[in-house]
Amino acid sequence: MPSKDNAYVEFENVCKSYDGRTLIVQNVNFSVRKGEFLTLLGPSGSGKTTCLMMLAGFETPTSGDIRIDGRSVHALPPRKRGIGMVFQNYALFPHMTVGGNLAFPLEVRGFDREQCRERVARALDLVRLSGLEDRRPNQLSGGQQQRVAIARALVFEPDLVLMDEPLGALDRRLREEMQYEIRRIHQSLGVTMVYVTHDQQEAMVMSNRIAVLRRGDIEQIAEPEALYEEPERSFVARFIGENNRLQGRVTKVNGDICEVETGGQIIQALRIAPCQVGDATTLSIRPERVAIEPEPGLYTNELEAKVEDITFLGDHLRFRLNVCESLEFIAKIPNTVGHGAVLKGDKIRIGWTPTDCRVLDPDDEEDTT
Amino acid sequence: MNSNTNIKTNTLRPRLRATGLVLPLLAFIAITFIAPLAMMLVHSVYDPTVANALPETLNLLREWDGKSAPDEAVYATAARELLKARQDRSLGRVATRVNRVHPGLRSVFTRSARNLQNVREGPYREVMIGLNSAWGDIQTWYAIRSAGDRFTSRHYLNALDLQPLPDGSIARQPPERRIYLALLWRTFIVSLSITAICLLLGYPIAHLIAHSPPRIANLLLILVLVPFWTSLLVRTTSWIVLLQTQGVINDLLVTIGLIGDDGRLAMIYNMTGTLVAMTHVLLPFMILPLYSIMRAIPPTQMSAAASLGANSFQAFWRVYWPQTLPGVGAGSLLVFILAIGYYITPALVGGSTGQLISNMIAYHMQTSLNWSLAGALGGILLVCVIALYLLYDRIVGIDRMRLG
Ligand SMILES: Nc1ncnc2c1ncn2[C@@H]1O[C@H](COP(=O)(O)OP(=O)(O)OP(=O)(O)O)[C@@H](O)[C@H]1O
Numbered sequence A: 001m002p003s004k005d006n007a008y009v010e011f012e013n014v015c016k017s018y019d020g021r022t023l024i025v026q027n028v029n030f031s032v033r034k035g036e037f038l039t040l041l042g043p044s045g046s047g048k049t050t051c052l053m054m055l056a057g058f059e060t061p062t063s064g065d066i067r068i069d070g071r072s073v074h075a076l077p078p079r080k081r082g083i084g085m086v087f088q089n090y091a092l093f094p095h096m097t098v099g100g101n102l103a104f105p106l107e108v109r110g111f112d113r114e115q116c117r118e119r120v121a122r123a124l125d126l127v128r129l130s131g132l133e134d135r136r137p138n139q140l141s142g143g144q145q146q147r148v149a150i151a152r153a154l155v156f157e158p159d160l161v162l163m164d165e166p167l168g169a170l171d172r173r174l175r176e177e178m179q180y181e182i183r184r185i186h187q188s189l190g191v192t193m194v195y196v197t198h199d200q201q202e203a204m205v206m207s208n209r210i211a212v213l214r215r216g217d218i219e220q221i222a223e224p225e226a227l228y229e230e231p232e233r234s235f236v237a238r239f240i241g242e243n244n245r246l247q248g249r250v251t252k253v254n255g256d257i258c259e260v261e262t263g264g265q266i267i268q269a270l271r272i273a274p275c276q277v278g279d280a281t282t283l284s285i286r287p288e289r290v291a292i293e294p295e296p297g298l299y300t301n302e303l304e305a306k307v308e309d310i311t312f313l314g315d316h317l318r319f320r321l322n323v324c325e326s327l328e329f330i331a332k333i334p335n336t337v338g339h340g341a342v343l344k345g346d347k348i349r350i351g352w353t354p355t356d357c358r359v360l361d362p363d364d365e366e367d368t369t
Numbered sequence B: 001m002n003s004n005t006n007i008k009t010n011t012l013r014p015r016l017r018a019t020g021l022v023l024p025l026l027a028f029i030a031i032t033f034i035a036p037l038a039m040m041l042v043h044s045v046y047d048p049t050v051a052n053a054l055p056e057t058l059n060l061l062r063e064w065d066g067k068s069a070p071d072e073a074v075y076a077t078a079a080r081e082l083l084k085a086r087q088d089r090s091l092g093r094v095a096t097r098v099n100r101v102h103p104g105l106r107s108v109f110t111r112s113a114r115n116l117q118n119v120r121e122g123p124y125r126e127v128m129i130g131l132n133s134a135w136g137d138i139q140t141w142y143a144i145r146s147a148g149d150r151f152t153s154r155h156y157l158n159a160l161d162l163q164p165l166p167d168g169s170i171a172r173q174p175p176e177r178r179i180y181l182a183l184l185w186r187t188f189i190v191s192l193s194i195t196a197i198c199l200l201l202g203y204p205i206a207h208l209i210a211h212s213p214p215r216i217a218n219l220l221l222i223l224v225l226v227p228f229w230t231s232l233l234v235r236t237t238s239w240i241v242l243l244q245t246q247g248v249i250n251d252l253l254v255t256i257g258l259i260g261d262d263g264r265l266a267m268i269y270n271m272t273g274t275l276v277a278m279t280h281v282l283l284p285f286m287i288l289p290l291y292s293i294m295r296a297i298p299p300t301q302m303s304a305a306a307s308l309g310a311n312s313f314q315a316f317w318r319v320y321w322p323q324t325l326p327g328v329g330a331g332s333l334l335v336f337i338l339a340i341g342y343y344i345t346p347a348l349v350g351g352s353t354g355q356l357i358s359n360m361i362a363y364h365m366q367t368s369l370n371w372s373l374a375g376a377l378g379g380i381l382l383v384c385v386i387a388l389y390l391l392y393d394r395i396v397g398i399d400r401m402r403l404g
């Protein structure tokens, strides 16, 4: 967690309601350090855009405070916030050339011709579009338009740049290329970036930290590795990467480790949620942390499993197993020597350590990605 | 090569069928629109009435020196052909036609022809001058000769307040007969004003509709369209109810004491009436193209402009307004063209000072029966409109125009 004094953007108890009845954003708190790349990640309708719009000044929070560089921006109109913004549909001005689009923020700030030309050229260079000044937006490919939108948001050298699903309309290959580009630009300019996406892969690749939103609430905010390895909420465990989830009930609490009964088996797991004996819970374990036919006694948790299906994926194999009354339990095993031995329908033993298996809040499975 | 011809024959049939389907429409347009239009335009330059009725007289007049009254042969032929025209009842039309060239000749023609019935022998020169001294005047013969041209630019000249002189030169009409140019000019000014007012009133309305939530937008759109569902007459007469001297607005102003009872405003049967009523009638034609353009402009454009540092005026003027120009062009062109040929509203509420060129065309069609002049006036309007269209095409590009 960043300490309060080097926070550049701060959300404090921010709530937002459009109709005065339902809260779209509920009591959101987070802060972004200067130069950091923070991603708001969440399923559709979770309030990501709303948060971004409040930060940009197009929506006002119903309650709470938003500060940029220590100053509350409540009374500041969008044009005075000095925020570069990339919209989901780019919002390029179709009647202006690329050069005109880039020069627009400079001209309204009163830059003279020479400065405009120089800065536009530099911004175009940054997004590798030099020489396209005189094209119209509709004469550009999707990826090029995207770059123009980014260049336009950067050309007046704002300290804070917001991007709302800027890569949503691009195909996969281009998206990956642009992810890399945006990261490169972020690193070379050192701007503070707040980025919105519903694509967890994208969030993992690009961000310094990720805030996972669900129904207007931040579930967890952490570095990508921590989010993946140490999810603190069952929603995060489900949303980020692939995860096996077993619903159960706590039978014994023993410091950090507790015992959970699921499908007639007792499993030892790491206690994350503040649960008591008798509480419903979700166990979460990554497929790659499940060992198949381990040496007996190596793992505390050892279970019988039936192989329902095996999928060959080149560098690894995916086993779909029947464990603890769950038919969707997945194990991922590297394609190393000697795995041809297990066949579909076999009864096998599987195992994992208690620290790889996390006891989280009960999952209500209501929204999915 | 072979496969090529195959493809051709394969596409020929559907194409023929498609052509067959639009044929009724083409025929309809040709009969009800293009043919009358062409006829009126022909009328404005081609008039064989006199040439058909007095062919030999005209032949002889062609050799006439034009300095003194023509010789006996011309008189004799003219008398014969006038009588013949009287018999096949074309005399009235001939007289009217000549009268247009030289006012006052109609009665000379009809009366002389009636009297010539009783004349058995010449010399016709003396007889005719005896019947009416006008026959001794060379202007009469000039008029006949000039009216005898099958093709004439006279009507167009007339419509532009010009007249051809006997020596072939062109001069302006005497001041008391100059009406059309002023009327044409007034029509232009009025149409321009109406277009400007419609744009000023329609732009904010279109903006409001385009950026309202769908339910409200639909309601507003219906309000805009309601005038289309009401008879033009009802709409126009309701303006009479509102604007007349004893009308609602004047009563209201008197009641609240803004004007005295003797100072009631004349807001109808003059130019004000024409302007108000026509703006009302034509406003939807401005709003609809604007609306359709504005709806296509995503609201994020304005947000983007604001986030880039533009104030509301800069955002409007540099981002929004340029993108609505095709709509502004389309709406203005539409309103202007409709206004320039508008007839019924000025006729009903324009009084004498609020009349436009179209009312004059109607007058010549229905009352003076001078279809040639009506055709010429219409032709001039048509040329103006086409010129405007081409100008628009040059400046904005007609393919950028969106009507809805
Ligand atoms: N202007 C608005 N008026 C009323 N409700 C709104 C408005 N904008 C958004 N909402 C509602 O707020 C909720 C959150 O919307 P938001 O756009 O923030 O979601 P999001 O996380 O950006 O989703 P997505 O990934 O689909 O863009 C949604 O349920 C939406 O219906």
Ligand SMILES: [Mg+2]
Pocket: A048, A049, A050, A164
């Ligand atoms: Mg969104």
